[in-house]
Amino acid sequence: MRYTNLKYWDGISDSLIEGDICTVDELFVEEGRGDSVDLSGFYAIPGLIDAHIHLCLNPEIKDPNEQTLPVRDQLLAEMRQRAESMLRAGITTARDLGGGEYLELQIRDEIARGDTPGPRLICAGQPITSVGGHCHFWGGEADSTEQAMTVLERQNEHGVDLIKVMVTGGNITPGSTPKDSQFEDETIHAIVREANSRDYHVAAHCHGTDGIRQAAEAGVTTVEHCSWVGEAGWGRQFDEAVVAKLAANNVWVSPTINSGWKRFKQQAFVEMLDSNYEKMKAAGIRLIASTDAGIPNVFHHDLPAALPVFAGFAGLLPVEVLRSATSDCAAAIGLGQVTGAIRPGLSADFVVYEANPLEDLAVLERPIMVVSRGVATDVSG
Numbered sequence: 552m553r554y555t556n557l558k559y560w561d562g563i564s565d566s567l568i569e570g571d572i573c574t575v576d577e578l579f580v581e582e583g584r585g586d587s588v589d590l591s592g593f594y595a596i597p598g599l600i601d602a603h604i605h606l607c608l609n610p611e612i613k614d615p616n617e618q619t620l621p622v623r624d625q626l627l628a629e630m631r632q633r634a635e636s637m638l639r640a641g642i643t644t645a646r647d648l649g650g651g652e653y654l655e656l657q658i659r660d661e662i663a664r665g666d667t668p669g670p671r672l673i674c675a676g677q678p679i680t681s682v683g684g685h686c687h688f689w690g691g692e693a694d695s696t697e698q699a700m701t702v703l704e705r706q707n708e709h710g711v712d713l714i715k716v717m718v719t720g721g722n723i724t725p726g727s728t729p730k731d732s733q734f735e736d737e738t739i740h741a742i743v744r745e746a747n748s749r750d751y752h753v754a755a756h757c758h759g760t761d762g763i764r765q766a767a768e769a770g771v772t773t774v775e776h777c778s779w780v781g782e783a784g785w786g787r788q789f790d791e792a793v794v795a796k797l798a799a800n801n802v803w804v805s806p807t808i809n810s811g812w813k814r815f816k817q818q819a820f821v822e823m824l825d826s827n828y829e830k831m832k833a834a835g836i837r838l839i840a841s842t843d844a845g846i847p848n849v850f851h852h853d854l855p856a857a858l859p860v861f862a863g864f865a866g867l868l869p870v871e872v873l874r875s876a877t878s879d880c881a882a883a884i885g886l887g888q889v890t891g892a893i894r895p896g897l898s899a900d901f902v903v904y905e906a907n908p909l910e911d912l913a914v915l916e917r918p919i920m921v922v923s924r925g926v927a928t929d930v931s932g
């Protein structure tokens with residue numbers, strides 16, 4: 552297939568390339584063959600990647616206990632709809648960071664076989680958490696290093712792609728506090744060691760600064776949220792030494808900024824967040840795009856609307872925030888050799904727009920065509 556006469560951004564370069572995008576079967580190639588589609592006047596970028604979603608969660612439900620009330624087949628049907636809504640929004644890859652029933656792994660396999668339209672998924676299964684800890688209702692509770700290894704082994708048996716650990720508490724679980732760590736340092740180290748020895752990367756949920764420290768020291772792959780919560784409140788325990796450790800261990804930060812963050816208008820709070828991101832960037836911390844889709848009011852197709860908001864908080868240029876949602880995100884989640892750039896040999900995942908996203912990120916919400924693994928879907932209607 553040849554998509555001709557368009558301008559495209561390859562996911563890496565600083566500027567646009569004029570020319571054709573060629574695909575054979577599922578891959579980008581140097582020279583295309585077969586049909587051609589004239590895309591004069593259109594723009595393309597690599598398919599977007601969301602580094603943090605929960606396919607099993609319904610964003611319209613606030614109480615996590617109500618999430619599993621529908622019967623299994625209904626849940627699966629809803630998850631397929633969410634997956635399709637993501638694809639139609641231009642999200643061609645996503646990392647699922649937790650559920651209790653492994654249903655998202657079933658959807659992952661359906662999508663991979665071509666039976667269900669949706670983004671390529673990599674899935675963590677049940678996050679390792681403390682007893683009664685953050686998202687304990689998903690079944691990954693452990694009260695010792697030994698039990699953490701048992702939970703990890705269970706994820707391995709179910710065929711997960713990575714390991715997720717709830718290093719600190721979170722908001723959606725009553726009785727769990729975001730600022731406090733849920734595990735001893737030694738347990739986090741053991742989880743990362745064991746996961747890495749099995750070729751899994753580790754995503755670490757961390758709101759509190761002490762948990763970010765534990766994750767940084769243990770050398771997790773990504774820190775989710777990274778909220779710098781301490782006694783003084785949200786974002787107020789920023790720690791330069793921990794930042795240095797994150798940078799030294801090449802830990803990516805996945806801030807889960809969704810489009811709803813637009814509502815944060817209180818100037819002092821916004822300035823504090825901006826300054827935290829500025830300092831992280833200055834220290835060389837690499838950021839990736841993520842939304843935590845599935846939590847209340849964050850829909851699975853949110854990423855295109857979230858990216859301009861993320862760029863605003865983190866002080867990123869359009870090209871930088873687009874890298875965080877394409878090539879950088881792919882590299883962070885272990886898919887750098889699979890997707891994230893318009894390059895021969897990579898999966899033919901790209902999105903077509905009427906205007907140049909490098910000039911106006913708002914166009915990301917209006918894709919014209921989404922090509923995923925070489926298959927084009929017209930989404931202009």
Ligand SMILES: [Zn+2]
Pocket residue numbers: 603604605648843
């Ligand atoms: Zn999450």
